[in-house]
Amino acid sequence: MIGSRLVALGLINSRKNWFMKGFAVLVIENLVKVYPGGVTALQGIGLEIERGMFGLLGPNGAGKSTLMKILAGLLEPTSGKIQLNGEDILSDPQLVWRQLGYLPQDFGFYPHLSGEAMLTYMLKLKGVESPRGLKHLVAELLERVNLSFAASRKVKEYSGGMRQRLGIAQAIAGDPGLIIVDEPTTGLDPEERLRFYHLLSELSQDRIVLLSTHIVEDVSMLCPRFAIIRQGQVVKRTTPSQALGELEGHLFEGVVDRNDMDRIYQSWLVTQVVLFEGKNHARVFSPEGAPPEGFTPVKPTLEDAYFSITRKVGEVHGGVSS
């Protein structure tokens, strides 16, 4: 287990050792952020998040990064409250800084440094100490994220997935009770993405891992619980099984002629349009149970669930992406 390995390394801060207490909870209450200039990015977000992996799913511009930055203490909210294990993190950002691991969307690496040197530098910036010395800690963290083999390689030679894993290495240093990862799988190829999923999943055994993403697959693979955020508001808090269950028996698919697509969009909530063998296969959510003529019931996917919540009748999109 990560916990026992870090205990052995002397990395655990005994006072803030949540996972050994078996307790971790993040409570966000009525969080509002209005940027200077007037954009309201968050319109009263409320969430209670317990130990494990929690997904924050929403389209671009929904307010995910704004929320992540506020949680990480990098941005001040306009109003609202955030408590981590009962402590108000907004009034004491120093407190959260020490207890939090943050992997931002755009991690600024120095390309000419080796992975080992880059990580050492980041740990110094973060103020992480280890009784057995920083060199030992860096080696241990690189092993943790499967990068020992590339420790002396320059960061500019790392693949996207390797960079993300290096970012995670700095985020887990000091054994934080809360790890925040903002859109971490964007740009990773399928194999790297899978490897990264496994790493995150392992980390979430002992702490809260908050994953922000616009990729539905991230949530279906990893998150037992998730919230959908849209236009700065939580529109749904659910589990993948529950979300799928709500669509069961109400999702239909049919082949639609290109010229007829407009009519389908205007009358039905179209979750996805998938091209197969050159033909448009439209999937519609019909809560009343009556499908368009010629459509047949299909098994819903989490994409269908997500789009049934975030899209409306009459909205034309023409594909699976949001």
Ligand code: ADP
């Ligand atoms: P997401 O991460 O879900 O894509 P963001 O939090 O980046 O969403 O953005 C939410 C909204 O806030 C968007 O309308 C975006 O244009 C706006 N926004 C983000 N950052 C700033 C900023 N620094 N100044 C003004 N508006 C911003």
